[in-house]
Amino acid sequence: MSRVANMPVNIPEKVEVVISQDNVQVKGPLGELNQSLTGDVKINKEDNVLTFQVNNESKFAKSMSGTLRALVNNMVTGVSAGFEKKLTLIGVGYKAQVQGNKVNLDLGFSHPIIHDLPEGITAQAASPTELVIKGSNKQVVGQVAAEIRGYRPPEPYKGKGVRYADERVVMKEAKKQ
Incomplete structure (x- = not known):
């Protein structure tokens, strides 16, 4: 798995993350952002921390886990700080x-x-x-x-x-x- 995907994403107080089957929605003081998901990566939300897991061991899934983690981290940073x-x-x-x-x-x-x-x-x-x-x-x-x-x-x-x-x-x- 990607080393980037192993790092969790911390969610600030004023930011709300909603995870559905094929979409991640992040709302915060500066706006709202959406990211579509593939079925290769699973996002777990516990308290104010997001973690990313690979559903299958394909090379594409491993690379998408790090990419998706970086995208979600940028979304959280964007709606909180810009x-x-x-x-x-x-x-x-x-x-x-x-x-x-x-x-x-x-x-x-x-x-x-x-x-x-x-x-x-x-x-x-x-x-x-x-x-x-x-x-x-x-x-x-x-x-x-x-x-x-x-x-x-x-x-x-x-x-x-x-x-x-x-x-x-x-x-x-x-x-x-």
């Missing part, structure tokens, strides 16, 4: 503005880029060159941050573009004559 990604815009005239559920980006193109945020995701512009994406679903937060970064990824010669706050861009040396 996730966030920080983006930094580097370049002359690069800026971001949040208008409701839309992010207006000026990234050096001849036109502004308007990115619609999916439901459950919020954005904050701490300064014109910093953008923080927040939400309870880790996958969606990461996907939105990757889409915004994809409009103008950092280039290796001057370092201009949209990058994650903790990203380190390896700079190349300019061409020599």
